[in-house]
Amino acid sequence: xxxxxxxxxxxxxxxxxxxxxxAVAGGKGGIGKSFVSSSLxxxxxxxxxxxxxxxxxxxxxxxxxxxxxxxxPKGLQxxxxxxxxxxxDIMHPTSFAGLSLIGGNNSIDDVTQLSIPQKSRLMSSIxxxxxxxxxxxxxxxxxxLTLDFFLMATDKIIVTTPEPSSIENAYRFMKASFFKFIKRxxxxxxxxxxxxxxxxxxxxxxxxxxxDLLKRLFKEExxxxxxxxxxxxxxxIILNQCRSYKDIGLGHSIxxxxxxxxxxxxxxxxxxxxxxxxxxxxxxRKHLLVxxxxxxxxxxxxxMSRKLAHTEIRRVAS
Amino acid sequence: xxxxxxxxTYYELLEVxxxxxxxxxxxxxxxxxETYSPDSPALYTMxxxxxxxxxxxxxxxxxxVLSNKSKRRDYDLQLVGHSKLSPEELSNDSQVLQDGHExxxxxxxxxxxxxxxGHKKTRFGSYQVxxxxxxxxxxxxxxxxxxxxxxxxxxxxxxxxxSAETKISRTYLKAVEDNNFDKLxxxxxxxxxxxxxxxxxxxxxxxxxxxxxxxxx
Ligand SMILES: Nc1ncnc2c1ncn2[C@@H]1O[C@H](COP(=O)(O)OP(=O)(O)OP(=O)(O)O)[C@@H](O)[C@H]1O
Ligand SMILES: [Mg+2]
Numbered sequence: 156x157x158x159x160x161x162x163x164x165x166x167x168x169x170x171x172x173x174x175x176x177x178a179v180a181g182g183k184g185g186i187g188k189s190f191v192s193s194s195l196x197x198x199x200x201x202x203x204x205x206x207x208x209x210x211x212x213x214x215x216x217x218x219x220x221x222x223x224x225x226x227x228p229k230g231l232q233x234x235x236x237x238x239x240x241x242x243x244d245i246m247h248p249t250s251f252a253g254l255s256l257i258g259g260n261n262s263i264d265d266v267t268q269l270s271i272p273q274k275s276r277l278m279s280s281i282x283x284x285x286x287x288x289x290x291x292x293x294x295x296x297x298x299x300l301t302l303d304f305f306l307m308a309t310d311k312i313i314v315t316t317p318e319p320s321s322i323e324n325a326y327r328f329m330k331a332s333f334f335k336f337i338k339r340x341x342x343x344x345x346x347x348x349x350x351x352x353x354x355x356x357x358x359x360x361x362x363x364x365x366x367d368l369l370k371r372l373f374k375e376e377x378x379x380x381x382x383x384x385x386x387x388x389x390x391x392i393i394l395n396q397c398r399s400y401k402d403i404g405l406g407h408s409i410x411x412x413x414x415x416x417x418x419x420x421x422x423x424x425x426x427x428x429x430x431x432x433x434x435x436x437x438x439x440r441k442h443l444l445v446x447x448x449x450x451x452x453x454x455x456x457x458x459m460s461r462k463l464a465h466t467e468i469r470r471v472a473s
Numbered sequence: 474x475x476x477x478x479x480x481x482t483y484y485e486l487l488e489v490x491x492x493x494x495x496x497x498x499x500x501x502x503x504x505x506x507e508t509y510s511p512d513s514p515a516l517y518t519m520x521x522x523x524x525x526x527x528x529x530x531x532x533x534x535x536x537x538v539l540s541n542k543s544k545r546r547d548y549d550l551q552l553v554g555h556s557k558l559s560p561e562e563l564s565n566d567s568q569v570l571q572d573g574h575e576x577x578x579x580x581x582x583x584x585x586x587x588x589x590x591g592h593k594k595t596r597f598g599s600y601q602v603x604x605x606x607x608x609x610x611x612x613x614x615x616x617x618x619x620x621x622x623x624x625x626x627x628x629x630x631x632x633x634x635x636s637a638e639t640k641i642s643r644t645y646l647k648a649v650e651d652n653n654f655d656k657l658x659x660x661x662x663x664x665x666x667x668x669x670x671x672x673x674x675x676x677x678x679x680x681x682x683x684x685x686x687x688x689x690x
Binding site for chain 2: 411415
Protein backbone atom coordinates (compact mmCIF):
# COMPACT_ATOMS: atom_id res chain seq x y z
CA UNK A 156 0.00 0.00 0.00
CA UNK A 157 2.68 2.42 1.12
CA UNK A 158 4.73 1.62 -1.93
CA UNK A 159 1.91 2.34 -4.31
CA UNK A 160 1.26 5.69 -2.72
CA UNK A 161 4.87 6.69 -2.93
CA UNK A 162 5.12 5.76 -6.55
CA UNK A 163 2.09 7.83 -7.29
CA UNK A 164 3.45 10.88 -5.57
CA UNK A 165 6.56 10.75 -7.68
CA UNK A 166 4.62 10.32 -10.89
CA UNK A 167 2.13 13.06 -10.33
CA UNK A 168 2.54 15.88 -12.75
CA UNK A 169 2.07 19.47 -11.69
CA UNK A 170 -1.39 19.52 -13.15
CA UNK A 171 -2.71 16.42 -11.48
CA UNK A 172 -4.84 16.49 -8.36
CA UNK A 173 -3.35 15.03 -5.22
CA UNK A 174 -5.94 12.31 -4.95
CA UNK A 175 -7.72 10.24 -7.49
CA UNK A 176 -11.09 11.91 -7.82
CA UNK A 177 -13.89 9.49 -8.60
CA ALA A 178 -17.16 11.11 -9.67
CA VAL A 179 -20.34 9.06 -9.53
CA ALA A 180 -23.06 10.43 -11.79
CA GLY A 181 -26.00 9.04 -13.67
CA GLY A 182 -28.47 11.59 -14.91
CA LYS A 183 -31.48 9.94 -13.33
CA GLY A 184 -32.52 10.10 -9.70
CA GLY A 185 -32.92 7.12 -7.41
CA ILE A 186 -30.82 4.69 -9.43
CA GLY A 187 -28.18 4.07 -6.77
CA LYS A 188 -25.53 6.77 -7.19
CA SER A 189 -25.27 7.26 -3.44
CA PHE A 190 -25.32 3.54 -2.82
CA VAL A 191 -22.45 3.04 -5.26
CA SER A 192 -20.51 6.05 -3.90
CA SER A 193 -20.83 4.86 -0.33
CA SER A 194 -19.93 1.26 -1.19
CA LEU A 195 -16.83 2.21 -3.19
CA UNK A 196 -15.75 4.57 -0.42
CA UNK A 197 -16.03 1.86 2.21
CA UNK A 198 -14.14 -0.71 0.18
CA UNK A 199 -11.35 1.64 -0.86
CA UNK A 200 -10.91 2.73 2.76
CA UNK A 201 -10.95 -0.90 3.75
CA UNK A 202 -8.07 -1.55 1.38
CA UNK A 203 -6.01 0.89 3.43
CA UNK A 204 -6.49 4.07 1.44
CA UNK A 205 -7.30 7.46 2.81
CA UNK A 206 -10.75 8.23 1.40
CA UNK A 207 -12.89 11.36 1.53
CA UNK A 208 -16.47 10.96 0.40
CA UNK A 209 -18.22 14.19 -0.58
CA UNK A 210 -21.97 14.65 -0.91
CA UNK A 211 -22.32 17.02 -3.85
CA UNK A 212 -26.04 16.53 -4.17
CA UNK A 213 -26.52 19.97 -2.69
CA UNK A 214 -30.26 20.05 -3.19
CA UNK A 215 -31.04 16.84 -1.35
CA UNK A 216 -28.01 15.41 0.33
CA UNK A 217 -28.30 11.95 1.80
CA UNK A 218 -24.94 10.29 1.33
CA UNK A 219 -24.70 9.95 5.12
CA UNK A 220 -27.92 7.90 5.07
CA UNK A 221 -26.47 5.61 2.41
CA UNK A 222 -23.45 5.12 4.67
CA UNK A 223 -25.74 4.30 7.59
CA UNK A 224 -24.72 7.47 9.45
CA UNK A 225 -26.45 10.45 10.99
CA UNK A 226 -26.15 13.78 9.14
CA UNK A 227 -22.83 15.42 10.07
CA PRO A 228 -23.17 18.63 12.13
CA LYS A 229 -21.29 20.70 9.56
CA GLY A 230 -21.49 20.36 5.81
CA LEU A 231 -20.74 22.03 2.50
CA GLN A 232 -23.08 24.92 3.18
CA UNK A 233 -20.75 26.00 6.00
CA UNK A 234 -17.81 25.84 3.65
CA UNK A 235 -19.65 27.75 0.95
CA UNK A 236 -21.08 30.48 3.14
CA UNK A 237 -17.99 31.07 5.31
CA UNK A 238 -14.91 31.81 3.20
CA UNK A 239 -12.49 31.17 6.07
CA UNK A 240 -13.64 27.54 6.37
CA UNK A 241 -11.34 24.84 5.05
CA UNK A 242 -12.45 21.54 3.61
CA UNK A 243 -10.71 19.78 6.50
CA ASP A 244 -12.93 21.71 8.94
CA ILE A 245 -16.02 19.99 7.62
CA MET A 246 -14.54 16.50 7.19
CA HIS A 247 -16.12 14.06 9.57
CA PRO A 248 -14.61 10.76 10.59
CA THR A 249 -16.90 7.81 10.08
CA SER A 250 -17.20 4.39 11.70
CA PHE A 251 -15.06 3.09 8.82
CA ALA A 252 -11.34 3.46 9.39
CA GLY A 253 -9.75 5.73 6.81
CA LEU A 254 -13.04 7.12 5.52
CA SER A 255 -14.16 10.71 6.14
CA LEU A 256 -17.42 12.21 5.04
CA ILE A 257 -18.19 15.70 3.87
CA GLY A 258 -21.91 16.21 4.13
CA GLY A 259 -23.99 18.28 1.79
CA ASN A 260 -26.53 20.75 2.82
CA ASN A 261 -28.41 20.01 6.00
CA SER A 262 -29.78 23.43 6.65
CA ILE A 263 -32.70 25.10 4.99
CA ASP A 264 -30.44 27.71 3.35
CA ASP A 265 -30.54 27.31 -0.36
CA VAL A 266 -27.02 26.77 -1.65
CA THR A 267 -27.82 24.76 -4.77
CA GLN A 268 -26.73 27.78 -6.82
CA LEU A 269 -23.09 28.68 -6.37
CA SER A 270 -21.49 31.90 -7.54
CA ILE A 271 -18.45 31.52 -9.74
CA PRO A 272 -15.96 32.36 -6.95
CA GLN A 273 -17.76 29.95 -4.62
CA LYS A 274 -17.58 27.25 -7.20
CA SER A 275 -13.91 27.73 -8.00
CA ARG A 276 -13.00 27.82 -4.33
CA LEU A 277 -14.81 24.53 -3.75
CA MET A 278 -13.33 22.89 -6.82
CA SER A 279 -9.84 24.03 -6.00
CA SER A 280 -10.16 22.69 -2.45
CA ILE A 281 -11.34 19.33 -3.76
CA UNK A 282 -8.49 19.35 -6.23
CA UNK A 283 -5.95 19.83 -3.47
CA UNK A 284 -7.65 17.54 -0.99
CA UNK A 285 -5.04 15.49 0.83
CA UNK A 286 -6.25 11.93 0.36
CA UNK A 287 -5.75 8.87 -1.83
CA UNK A 288 -9.30 8.90 -3.11
CA UNK A 289 -11.98 11.57 -3.18
CA UNK A 290 -15.41 10.22 -4.07
CA UNK A 291 -17.93 12.70 -5.44
CA UNK A 292 -21.56 11.68 -5.07
CA UNK A 293 -23.30 13.80 -7.69
CA UNK A 294 -26.92 14.81 -8.09
CA UNK A 295 -29.32 13.74 -10.79
CA UNK A 296 -29.82 15.92 -13.85
CA UNK A 297 -27.38 17.76 -16.09
CA UNK A 298 -26.90 21.04 -14.23
CA UNK A 299 -23.78 23.05 -15.01
CA LEU A 300 -22.43 22.47 -11.55
CA THR A 301 -22.88 18.72 -11.73
CA LEU A 302 -21.15 18.61 -15.11
CA ASP A 303 -18.26 20.68 -13.78
CA PHE A 304 -17.70 18.32 -10.87
CA PHE A 305 -17.96 15.37 -13.18
CA LEU A 306 -15.40 16.81 -15.59
CA MET A 307 -12.88 17.57 -12.87
CA ALA A 308 -12.75 13.90 -11.86
CA THR A 309 -9.91 11.62 -12.86
CA ASP A 310 -12.35 8.70 -12.95
CA LYS A 311 -15.78 9.32 -14.42
CA ILE A 312 -18.43 6.82 -13.41
CA ILE A 313 -21.90 6.65 -14.88
CA VAL A 314 -24.45 4.59 -12.98
CA THR A 315 -27.51 3.29 -14.77
CA THR A 316 -30.10 0.59 -14.26
CA PRO A 317 -31.39 -1.66 -17.05
CA GLU A 318 -34.57 0.45 -17.35
CA PRO A 319 -34.84 2.33 -20.66
CA SER A 320 -35.46 5.70 -19.01
CA SER A 321 -32.40 5.27 -16.87
CA ILE A 322 -30.26 4.39 -19.89
CA GLU A 323 -31.68 7.34 -21.78
CA ASN A 324 -30.77 9.71 -18.95
CA ALA A 325 -27.32 8.20 -18.66
CA TYR A 326 -26.72 8.88 -22.35
CA ARG A 327 -28.09 12.39 -21.98
CA PHE A 328 -25.67 13.03 -19.17
CA MET A 329 -22.77 11.58 -21.14
CA LYS A 330 -23.55 13.76 -24.14
CA ALA A 331 -23.93 16.88 -22.00
CA SER A 332 -20.64 16.30 -20.23
CA PHE A 333 -18.83 15.43 -23.43
CA PHE A 334 -19.95 18.61 -25.19
CA LYS A 335 -19.08 20.71 -22.18
CA PHE A 336 -15.65 19.08 -22.22
CA ILE A 337 -15.11 19.81 -25.91
CA LYS A 338 -16.25 23.40 -25.41
CA ARG A 339 -13.32 23.95 -23.08
CA UNK A 340 -10.85 22.88 -25.71
CA UNK A 341 -12.72 24.89 -28.27
CA UNK A 342 -11.71 27.89 -26.25
CA UNK A 343 -8.23 26.78 -25.27
CA UNK A 344 -7.19 25.74 -28.76
CA UNK A 345 -9.39 28.25 -30.56
CA UNK A 346 -11.18 25.49 -32.33
CA UNK A 347 -14.45 27.31 -32.83
CA UNK A 348 -13.71 28.40 -36.40
CA UNK A 349 -12.52 24.93 -37.30
CA UNK A 350 -15.58 23.28 -35.78
CA UNK A 351 -17.88 25.83 -37.36
CA UNK A 352 -16.27 25.19 -40.73
CA UNK A 353 -16.58 21.44 -40.32
CA UNK A 354 -20.21 21.75 -39.33
CA UNK A 355 -21.12 23.74 -42.41
CA UNK A 356 -19.94 20.73 -44.39
CA UNK A 357 -21.47 18.32 -41.94
CA UNK A 358 -23.43 16.45 -44.60
CA UNK A 359 -20.64 16.13 -47.14
CA UNK A 360 -18.15 15.08 -44.50
CA UNK A 361 -20.59 12.63 -42.99
CA UNK A 362 -20.35 14.04 -39.48
CA UNK A 363 -23.15 12.43 -37.56
CA UNK A 364 -21.71 11.77 -34.16
CA UNK A 365 -19.05 13.17 -31.84
CA UNK A 366 -16.83 10.37 -33.08
CA ASP A 367 -16.94 11.75 -36.63
CA LEU A 368 -16.37 15.28 -35.44
CA LEU A 369 -13.34 14.29 -33.39
CA LYS A 370 -11.81 12.34 -36.27
CA ARG A 371 -12.21 15.29 -38.62
CA LEU A 372 -10.98 17.65 -35.98
CA PHE A 373 -7.80 15.69 -35.46
CA LYS A 374 -7.25 15.78 -39.20
CA GLU A 375 -7.54 19.56 -39.33
CA GLU A 376 -5.93 20.33 -36.03
CA UNK A 377 -2.72 18.44 -35.68
CA UNK A 378 -2.21 19.35 -32.06
CA UNK A 379 -0.91 16.29 -30.31
CA UNK A 380 -1.65 17.61 -26.86
CA UNK A 381 -5.29 18.15 -27.81
CA UNK A 382 -5.49 14.59 -29.03
CA UNK A 383 -3.88 13.28 -25.88
CA UNK A 384 -6.16 15.27 -23.63
CA UNK A 385 -9.27 14.13 -25.42
CA UNK A 386 -8.13 10.55 -25.49
CA UNK A 387 -7.70 10.65 -21.74
CA UNK A 388 -11.43 11.21 -21.39
CA UNK A 389 -13.06 7.96 -20.47
CA UNK A 390 -16.47 6.89 -19.23
CA UNK A 391 -16.85 4.03 -16.77
CA ILE A 392 -20.23 2.32 -16.71
CA ILE A 393 -21.84 0.57 -13.75
CA LEU A 394 -25.11 -1.27 -14.30
CA ASN A 395 -26.99 -1.29 -11.02
CA GLN A 396 -30.13 -3.15 -9.92
CA CYS A 397 -29.85 -6.04 -12.33
CA ARG A 398 -32.55 -8.65 -12.01
CA SER A 399 -31.82 -11.08 -14.80
CA TYR A 400 -28.97 -12.60 -16.68
CA LYS A 401 -29.96 -10.65 -19.78
CA ASP A 402 -29.25 -7.38 -18.02
CA ILE A 403 -25.56 -8.16 -17.83
CA GLY A 404 -25.22 -8.20 -21.62
CA LEU A 405 -26.75 -4.76 -21.60
CA GLY A 406 -23.72 -3.39 -19.77
CA HIS A 407 -21.45 -4.53 -22.58
CA SER A 408 -23.86 -3.10 -25.13
CA ILE A 409 -23.89 0.31 -23.48
CA UNK A 410 -20.11 0.28 -23.45
CA UNK A 411 -19.98 -0.56 -27.13
CA UNK A 412 -22.57 2.04 -28.12
CA UNK A 413 -20.73 4.69 -26.14
CA UNK A 414 -17.43 3.82 -27.80
CA UNK A 415 -18.87 3.93 -31.27
CA UNK A 416 -20.89 7.05 -30.68
CA UNK A 417 -18.33 9.17 -28.87
CA UNK A 418 -15.24 7.54 -30.30
CA UNK A 419 -13.84 7.46 -26.79
CA UNK A 420 -12.75 4.56 -24.65
CA UNK A 421 -15.47 3.34 -22.34
CA UNK A 422 -15.13 0.77 -19.63
CA UNK A 423 -17.86 -1.44 -18.24
CA UNK A 424 -16.92 -1.70 -14.59
CA UNK A 425 -19.49 -4.39 -13.92
CA UNK A 426 -23.05 -5.05 -12.88
CA UNK A 427 -24.66 -5.09 -9.45
CA UNK A 428 -27.61 -7.25 -8.50
CA UNK A 429 -30.87 -5.88 -7.30
CA UNK A 430 -31.14 -6.94 -3.68
CA UNK A 431 -33.84 -6.01 -1.20
CA UNK A 432 -31.19 -6.22 1.48
CA UNK A 433 -29.92 -2.80 0.33
CA UNK A 434 -32.84 -0.84 1.62
CA UNK A 435 -33.52 -3.26 4.46
CA UNK A 436 -30.02 -2.57 5.77
CA UNK A 437 -30.56 1.16 5.41
CA UNK A 438 -33.73 0.90 7.45
CA UNK A 439 -31.68 -0.44 10.33
CA ARG A 440 -29.16 2.36 9.64
CA LYS A 441 -26.36 0.07 8.58
CA HIS A 442 -24.62 -0.32 5.27
CA LEU A 443 -25.23 -3.49 3.26
CA LEU A 444 -21.52 -4.24 3.37
CA VAL A 445 -21.74 -4.40 7.17
CA UNK A 446 -25.04 -6.24 7.35
CA UNK A 447 -24.59 -8.73 4.53
CA UNK A 448 -20.96 -9.58 3.94
CA UNK A 449 -21.96 -12.89 2.36
CA UNK A 450 -24.22 -11.44 -0.29
CA UNK A 451 -23.51 -11.55 -3.99
CA UNK A 452 -23.64 -7.76 -4.01
CA UNK A 453 -20.81 -7.60 -1.50
CA UNK A 454 -18.60 -9.65 -3.81
CA UNK A 455 -19.58 -7.62 -6.85
CA UNK A 456 -18.83 -4.33 -5.12
CA UNK A 457 -15.53 -5.61 -3.81
CA UNK A 458 -14.46 -6.70 -7.28
CA MET A 459 -15.48 -3.34 -8.67
CA SER A 460 -13.45 -1.47 -6.07
CA ARG A 461 -10.46 -3.66 -6.74
CA LYS A 462 -10.78 -3.05 -10.45
CA LEU A 463 -10.81 0.69 -9.85
CA ALA A 464 -7.83 0.58 -7.52
CA HIS A 465 -6.05 -1.72 -9.94
CA THR A 466 -6.41 0.76 -12.80
CA GLU A 467 -4.16 3.01 -10.83
CA ILE A 468 -1.47 0.41 -10.38
CA ARG A 469 -1.49 -0.12 -14.13
CA ARG A 470 -1.37 3.61 -14.70
CA VAL A 471 1.59 4.04 -12.38
CA ALA A 472 3.38 1.09 -13.89
CA SER A 473 3.10 2.29 -17.45
CA UNK B 474 -22.25 7.34 -47.01
CA UNK B 475 -21.46 5.65 -43.74
CA UNK B 476 -21.09 7.42 -40.43
CA UNK B 477 -18.65 4.74 -39.41
CA UNK B 478 -15.55 6.09 -40.94
CA UNK B 479 -14.04 3.80 -43.51
CA UNK B 480 -10.94 3.89 -41.41
CA UNK B 481 -12.48 1.53 -38.89
CA THR B 482 -11.05 -1.94 -39.22
CA TYR B 483 -13.08 -5.11 -38.71
CA TYR B 484 -11.26 -5.56 -35.43
CA GLU B 485 -12.26 -2.12 -34.23
CA LEU B 486 -15.78 -2.77 -35.37
CA LEU B 487 -16.06 -5.93 -33.28
CA GLU B 488 -13.99 -4.34 -30.52
CA VAL B 489 -11.44 -7.11 -30.32
CA UNK B 490 -7.68 -6.93 -30.58
CA UNK B 491 -6.09 -8.03 -33.85
CA UNK B 492 -4.57 -11.08 -32.17
CA UNK B 493 -7.89 -12.24 -30.70
CA UNK B 494 -8.43 -16.00 -30.95
CA UNK B 495 -11.42 -17.36 -32.87
CA UNK B 496 -13.62 -18.02 -29.85
CA UNK B 497 -13.19 -14.45 -28.70
CA UNK B 498 -14.13 -13.15 -32.13
CA UNK B 499 -17.21 -15.31 -32.04
CA UNK B 500 -18.24 -13.99 -28.63
CA UNK B 501 -17.61 -10.41 -29.69
CA UNK B 502 -19.73 -10.99 -32.78
CA UNK B 503 -22.64 -12.41 -30.77
CA UNK B 504 -22.47 -9.44 -28.46
CA UNK B 505 -22.23 -6.89 -31.25
CA UNK B 506 -25.14 -8.51 -33.08
CA GLU B 507 -27.28 -8.18 -30.00
CA THR B 508 -26.13 -4.64 -29.27
CA TYR B 509 -26.96 -3.34 -32.75
CA SER B 510 -30.13 -5.30 -33.37
CA PRO B 511 -32.75 -2.66 -34.16
CA ASP B 512 -34.67 -3.00 -30.91
CA SER B 513 -31.71 -3.20 -28.57
CA PRO B 514 -32.39 -1.01 -25.53
CA ALA B 515 -28.77 0.18 -25.57
CA LEU B 516 -29.22 2.10 -28.85
CA TYR B 517 -31.97 4.42 -27.83
CA THR B 518 -31.24 8.11 -28.57
CA MET B 519 -27.75 7.24 -29.80
CA UNK B 520 -28.24 5.51 -33.13
CA UNK B 521 -31.23 5.56 -35.43
CA UNK B 522 -32.79 2.43 -36.84
CA UNK B 523 -31.08 2.99 -40.18
CA UNK B 524 -27.72 3.48 -38.53
CA UNK B 525 -28.25 0.32 -36.50
CA UNK B 526 -29.05 -1.64 -39.66
CA UNK B 527 -25.98 -0.25 -41.37
CA UNK B 528 -23.84 -1.18 -38.40
CA UNK B 529 -25.36 -4.66 -38.26
CA UNK B 530 -24.43 -5.17 -41.89
CA UNK B 531 -20.86 -4.11 -41.25
CA UNK B 532 -20.69 -6.41 -38.25
CA UNK B 533 -21.84 -9.38 -40.37
CA UNK B 534 -19.25 -8.46 -42.95
CA UNK B 535 -16.54 -8.25 -40.30
CA UNK B 536 -17.48 -11.61 -38.86
CA UNK B 537 -17.68 -13.21 -42.28
CA VAL B 538 -14.05 -12.29 -42.88
CA LEU B 539 -12.58 -12.69 -39.41
CA SER B 540 -14.21 -16.05 -38.73
CA ASN B 541 -12.61 -17.58 -41.78
CA LYS B 542 -8.94 -18.38 -41.35
CA SER B 543 -7.73 -17.70 -44.84
CA LYS B 544 -9.96 -14.66 -45.35
CA ARG B 545 -8.70 -13.26 -42.09
CA ARG B 546 -5.11 -13.83 -43.15
CA ASP B 547 -5.67 -11.95 -46.38
CA TYR B 548 -7.36 -9.16 -44.53
CA ASP B 549 -4.50 -8.93 -42.02
CA LEU B 550 -2.06 -8.72 -44.85
CA GLN B 551 -3.98 -5.81 -46.32
CA LEU B 552 -3.98 -4.03 -42.99
CA VAL B 553 -0.26 -4.48 -42.67
CA GLY B 554 0.18 -3.31 -46.24
CA HIS B 555 -1.70 -0.16 -45.38
CA SER B 556 0.29 0.34 -42.20
CA LYS B 557 -2.90 0.13 -40.17
CA LEU B 558 -1.45 -2.68 -38.20
CA SER B 559 2.02 -3.74 -37.27
CA PRO B 560 2.82 -7.40 -37.87
CA GLU B 561 3.50 -7.93 -34.15
CA GLU B 562 -0.13 -7.20 -33.38
CA LEU B 563 -1.48 -10.03 -35.45
CA SER B 564 -2.79 -13.43 -34.51
CA ASN B 565 -0.39 -16.36 -34.74
CA ASP B 566 -2.22 -17.72 -37.75
CA SER B 567 -1.36 -14.68 -39.77
CA GLN B 568 2.19 -14.51 -38.57
CA VAL B 569 2.99 -17.93 -39.99
CA LEU B 570 1.82 -17.23 -43.49
CA GLN B 571 2.45 -20.28 -45.57
CA ASP B 572 4.26 -20.49 -48.89
CA GLY B 573 2.03 -20.24 -51.89
CA HIS B 574 -0.45 -18.17 -49.96
CA GLU B 575 -2.92 -16.56 -52.32
CA UNK B 576 -3.84 -12.97 -51.64
CA UNK B 577 -7.25 -11.47 -52.31
CA UNK B 578 -8.57 -11.80 -55.84
CA UNK B 579 -8.17 -8.69 -57.94
CA UNK B 580 -10.83 -6.84 -59.79
CA UNK B 581 -11.07 -7.58 -63.50
CA UNK B 582 -9.56 -5.12 -65.91
CA UNK B 583 -12.03 -2.82 -67.50
CA UNK B 584 -9.83 -2.08 -70.47
CA UNK B 585 -10.79 -2.85 -74.03
CA UNK B 586 -8.97 -5.46 -76.05
CA UNK B 587 -7.48 -3.37 -78.79
CA UNK B 588 -3.93 -2.16 -78.33
CA UNK B 589 -1.63 -0.77 -81.01
CA UNK B 590 0.66 -3.14 -82.89
CA GLY B 591 3.78 -4.10 -81.00
CA HIS B 592 2.06 -3.30 -77.72
CA LYS B 593 0.97 -5.56 -74.92
CA LYS B 594 -1.88 -5.09 -72.54
CA THR B 595 -1.60 -4.94 -68.76
CA ARG B 596 -4.42 -4.65 -66.28
CA PHE B 597 -3.58 -0.95 -66.10
CA GLY B 598 -2.96 -0.03 -69.71
CA SER B 599 -0.45 -1.10 -72.30
CA TYR B 600 3.25 -0.93 -73.07
CA GLN B 601 5.49 -1.21 -76.07
CA VAL B 602 7.16 -4.60 -76.32
CA UNK B 603 10.95 -4.64 -76.33
CA UNK B 604 12.36 -8.08 -77.14
CA UNK B 605 15.46 -7.63 -74.99
CA UNK B 606 13.34 -6.83 -71.96
CA UNK B 607 10.99 -9.75 -72.61
CA UNK B 608 14.07 -11.91 -72.84
CA UNK B 609 15.45 -10.65 -69.57
CA UNK B 610 12.14 -11.22 -67.81
CA UNK B 611 11.99 -14.74 -69.21
CA UNK B 612 15.52 -15.72 -68.24
CA UNK B 613 16.61 -13.76 -65.23
CA UNK B 614 17.43 -15.78 -62.14
CA UNK B 615 17.73 -12.84 -59.81
CA UNK B 616 14.57 -11.00 -58.95
CA UNK B 617 15.68 -8.14 -56.78
CA UNK B 618 13.98 -4.83 -56.15
CA UNK B 619 15.73 -2.90 -58.86
CA UNK B 620 14.79 -5.44 -61.50
CA UNK B 621 11.19 -5.41 -60.31
CA UNK B 622 11.20 -1.63 -60.71
CA UNK B 623 12.69 -1.93 -64.15
CA UNK B 624 9.86 -4.29 -65.15
CA UNK B 625 7.26 -2.00 -63.65
CA UNK B 626 8.59 1.04 -65.51
CA UNK B 627 8.90 -1.01 -68.71
CA UNK B 628 5.27 -2.03 -68.38
CA UNK B 629 4.17 1.57 -67.84
CA UNK B 630 2.81 1.04 -64.39
CA UNK B 631 3.06 3.64 -61.67
CA UNK B 632 3.58 2.99 -57.98
CA UNK B 633 0.17 4.53 -57.33
CA UNK B 634 -1.53 2.06 -59.65
CA UNK B 635 0.33 -0.78 -58.09
CA SER B 636 -0.57 0.36 -54.62
CA ALA B 637 -4.24 0.68 -55.52
CA GLU B 638 -4.21 -2.76 -57.07
CA THR B 639 -2.29 -4.64 -54.39
CA LYS B 640 -3.57 -2.69 -51.38
CA ILE B 641 0.02 -2.34 -50.24
CA SER B 642 1.16 1.14 -49.24
CA ARG B 643 3.53 2.97 -51.55
CA THR B 644 6.08 3.18 -48.78
CA TYR B 645 6.29 -0.59 -48.60
CA LEU B 646 6.26 -1.04 -52.35
CA LYS B 647 9.08 1.44 -52.62
CA ALA B 648 10.99 -0.36 -49.89
CA VAL B 649 10.58 -3.62 -51.83
CA GLU B 650 11.97 -1.96 -54.96
CA ASP B 651 14.79 -0.36 -53.01
CA ASN B 652 15.68 -3.69 -51.38
CA ASN B 653 15.31 -1.69 -48.18
CA PHE B 654 14.56 -4.57 -45.84
CA ASP B 655 14.85 -2.48 -42.69
CA LYS B 656 11.78 -0.59 -43.73
CA LEU B 657 9.78 -3.75 -44.32
CA UNK B 658 7.83 -5.81 -41.80
CA UNK B 659 8.54 -9.43 -40.95
CA UNK B 660 9.62 -11.93 -43.62
CA UNK B 661 6.26 -13.57 -44.08
CA UNK B 662 4.72 -10.25 -44.96
CA UNK B 663 7.44 -9.32 -47.36
CA UNK B 664 6.75 -12.56 -49.15
CA UNK B 665 3.08 -11.68 -49.31
CA UNK B 666 3.94 -8.25 -50.73
CA UNK B 667 6.24 -9.67 -53.39
CA UNK B 668 3.67 -12.27 -54.44
CA UNK B 669 1.03 -9.61 -54.91
CA UNK B 670 3.40 -7.25 -56.62
CA UNK B 671 4.54 -9.97 -59.04
CA UNK B 672 0.97 -10.91 -59.86
CA UNK B 673 0.07 -7.32 -60.54
CA UNK B 674 3.03 -7.14 -62.91
CA UNK B 675 1.85 -10.38 -64.59
CA UNK B 676 4.99 -12.23 -63.54
CA UNK B 677 5.37 -15.76 -62.25
CA UNK B 678 4.81 -14.92 -58.62
CA UNK B 679 6.32 -18.14 -57.23
CA UNK B 680 9.54 -17.74 -59.14
CA UNK B 681 9.83 -14.07 -58.25
CA UNK B 682 9.00 -14.52 -54.58
CA UNK B 683 11.37 -17.41 -54.19
CA UNK B 684 14.22 -15.48 -55.72
CA UNK B 685 13.46 -12.24 -53.90
CA UNK B 686 13.16 -13.95 -50.53
CA UNK B 687 16.67 -15.35 -50.90
CA UNK B 688 17.92 -11.85 -50.28
CA UNK B 689 15.81 -11.23 -47.22
CA UNK B 690 17.47 -12.53 -44.12
N1 LIG C 1 -28.55 -2.75 -6.10
C1 LIG C 1 -29.63 -2.33 -5.43
N2 LIG C 1 -30.56 -3.23 -5.01
C2 LIG C 1 -31.63 -2.80 -4.33
N3 LIG C 1 -31.89 -1.53 -4.01
C3 LIG C 1 -31.02 -0.60 -4.41
C4 LIG C 1 -29.85 -0.94 -5.12
N4 LIG C 1 -29.15 0.20 -5.36
C5 LIG C 1 -29.88 1.19 -4.81
N5 LIG C 1 -30.99 0.72 -4.24
C6 LIG C 1 -32.02 1.51 -3.55
O1 LIG C 1 -32.52 2.48 -4.45
C7 LIG C 1 -32.80 3.68 -3.75
C8 LIG C 1 -32.06 4.84 -4.40
O2 LIG C 1 -30.67 4.66 -4.19
P1 LIG C 1 -29.69 5.89 -4.03
O3 LIG C 1 -30.18 6.82 -3.01
O4 LIG C 1 -28.34 5.34 -3.90
O5 LIG C 1 -29.89 6.52 -5.48
P2 LIG C 1 -29.39 7.93 -6.01
O6 LIG C 1 -29.15 7.73 -7.45
O7 LIG C 1 -28.29 8.43 -5.20
O8 LIG C 1 -30.66 8.82 -5.80
P3 LIG C 1 -30.73 10.43 -5.80
O9 LIG C 1 -30.78 10.83 -7.24
O10 LIG C 1 -31.99 10.72 -5.10
O11 LIG C 1 -29.51 10.92 -5.11
C9 LIG C 1 -32.39 3.46 -2.31
O12 LIG C 1 -33.54 3.15 -1.56
C10 LIG C 1 -31.47 2.28 -2.37
O13 LIG C 1 -31.55 1.53 -1.20
MG1 LIG D 1 -27.98 10.26 -4.09
